[in-house]
Amino acid sequence: MAKSELEVIQLLMKLIGHKTGEISKVTYTPQKMAFPMDSEGETHLPRSTPEEQGVDSAFIEKLFKSLYENNSCHMHKIMAVRNGHVIGECAFKPFDMDYWHVTHSMCKSVTGMAIGLLIYEGKIKLDDKVEDIFGRTGPLQYFFSKGLTVRHLLTMSSGVEFNEAGSVYSNDWRKQFLESQTKFTPGSAFEYNSMNSYMLSAIVTEVTGESMFDYLKPRLFEPLGIKRAFWESCPQNITKGGWGLYLRIEDMAKLGQLYLNNGKYDGKEILPEEWVRDATSMQIATGEVTSPGYGFQLWNSSSRLGAYTFNGMLGQNVYVFPDINMMVVTNAGNEDLFQKGNMSGTVHKLMSEAEVSDEPIPITKEVLAKQNSLKEFIRSAEDHPECRTSIAGGGWNKKKKRSTYGMSPKFRYLLMKCLDGVSYDMDDEGVGFMPLLVQVMHNNYTDGIKSVGFKLDGRTGAFFLLIKEGDTTHEIKCGFDGYRAVTDIDEHGEIYTISVVSEFSIDEYGRPVLRNEFYLMEDSTARVMNIYLGKREPLQHDTCFAFGKVKPPKNIGIRFDEIPGSGMLVDILNQFGHLDVGKGMSGFVINRLSDYGAIDALILAIRDTVRPKLHGRIHDKQEPLEYDSNGGTLTDTEAFADEDDAIMEDD
DSSP states (O other): OOHHHHHHHHHHHHHHTTOOSSOOSSOOOOOOOOOOOOOTTOOOOOBOOTGGGTOOHHHHHHHHHHHHTOTTTOEEEEEEEETTEEEEEEEOTTOOTTSOEEOGGGGHHHHHHHHHHHHHTTSOOTTOBHHHHHOOOGGGHHHHTTOOBHHHHHTTOOOBSOOGGGGGTOSOHHHHHHHSOBSSOTTSSOOOOHHHHHHHHHHHHHHHSSOHHHHHIIIIITTTTOOSOEEOBOTTSOBOSSSOEEEOHHHHHHHHHHHHTTTEETTEESSOHHHHHHHHSOOEEOOOSSSOEEOSSSEEOSSSTTOEEEEETTTEEEEEEGGGTEEEEEEEOSOOBTTBSHHHHHHHHHHHTOOOOSSOOOOOHHHHHHHHHHHHHHHHHHOTTTTBOOOTTTTTOGGGOOOOTTOOHHHHHHHHHHHTTOEEEESOTTOOSSOHHHHHHTTOOOOOEEEEEEEEOTTTOOEEEEEEETTEEEEEEOOOTTBOEEEEEEETTEEEEEEEEEEEEEOTTSOEEEEEEEEETTSSOEEEEEEEESOSSOOOHHHHHHHTOBOOOSEEEEEEEEESOHHHHHHHHHHTTSSSOOSHHHHHHHHHHHHTTHHHHHHHHHHHHHSOEEEEEEOTTOOOOEEOTTSOEESSOOOSSOTTOOOOOOO
16 A cells, blocks of 8 residues: 555544544645735626627526536536626625635646746746756656656656645655656556646746746736735645635636637737647547546546536536637536536536527517526525525525424524523534535644534624634624625634524424534535534423523534535545555455445545534533523523433434
8 A cells, every 4th residue: 555545544544533733744834815805906807798799698597507406516606708708607695706716626727827838938848857857866766767757747647656645744745756656657648646736836946946826927817817816835835736726716717718819818928829729639538438638737528629627626617618719617515526526517518508609699578588587597696685695495405404493583582692601612622613625625624622602792683603623712603594694714824714604493303403504705615513402302492481481501412514525525535546446465455344344434434524423511610591581580490401411313
């Protein structure tokens, strides 16, 4: 078993065992900053109606609605562009069209552009050997005898064993890559490996003396009017290249438009036409049916003639269709990997059927009705007037519509009031507030939730969750009745914006439940936190009001979930061979573990890690107050939960 696989399994075991804090072997340095509000110098693509660009508004509505109503797509934002004009755009509640979003591997295509610029400037060539760029010394000689070139990195055909897994156990990724063995002769096969993209970034730094992000600012980002972008770097201050870029969706569209315009933007040549032609052409076969070829850091599609995609996992894509001069750009939080998923399938299917005109479509009453229908759908999906974020059909999954029976506004306020100032100590301090994927991607691991408390602002009526992780307490405002509440939180020096949708309801056991959906406004993941209050027997809160007595429970239960969920994590591990049956001694071991059901147990453990359960007991020094229905303090009443209640059940 390769060292990288062992290190990943070790990290996974720590996460499953609810280890927290400094569990990574990679030095942590805070990088993620708050979204900059200053947009000075930013440019925008022109806007147009679909019909002005020869597209039927009904088709755009069908595309947007098909994705929005598919529960597995988890759409955040979408933009349709034709002839360089935005003809449709929507930020599905609670997301914001103007806010940046993580791009994941979509940024590999931007890394490819950086290499194109270096070639354009005459600083490197496609067939330059890595040994000529970094130097042939010491232990690297064996590796260099393999003849690895820039072209091999661009086409994902290096065959180098050191892959994404290496980012969790080494500070010097470049050294590890260069000293790694190869699985096959470079150029002879396709194997997706994000470290190829990282090494392209390292080449930019080696040749220019500056990070790839800084190199691209005056050459690419500024000419395209991209002002609000951020790209993470590795512990050696090399831009990650294969992931870590944050962009606004319109800026993603600008990058796609640059390639659609054969390297020109606003009439100015940014990249040579020859480079764009080669980059978007199939350079190597992938073996995938829907994405049969790979160019220079992008995927070729079979849906339309000449189609290609800047592809990032979980739904960060720029789908380009040159034969109709059109693009579809997406941000999402689904389980799509390598364009294999319901979102990409839907986009490619509908776009393969798209019919467009080279002339504007004349305006008629029927056309106006279609345009108004599209506008109404976008308005309802964005829901800007009230800033509401209630998701139609019962949340992420229509099959799990949440019950709100029996919860009157008066009783909800009484619950808030009796919880005000109360906190609960957790029995397991190894579970964090941030989604697991975010922790892994940013090497920013939780200190563990020590306590959960509540606060009611008597003046405004605002209700807050107080989540203590390590020595930091996050004060998170809850949004009720479909209204979102936005809070910035600081995770070890990195700033994240959280949009919260909350609701009190009664579950099937009669317990009050506070459900919170935490949407990371700039990320592809979301976190759900269900807080169960009270014992399993039905709560007769009407009786409580009749007697005018209620007080907080002594115990609470918490159930977390993450979207995308455990299936995505298992798919990623399988994709890179960490759970697959292999050959040799490691394959023998994996086979034996599989025979005894250990692999199935591991997968179940992963799922439990993504959906952990916690119990909390009221803080010892707190004496919970009792309130009557008018807000007065009582002295003697029945508690919602007895001390020994078993309060956690699957929701």
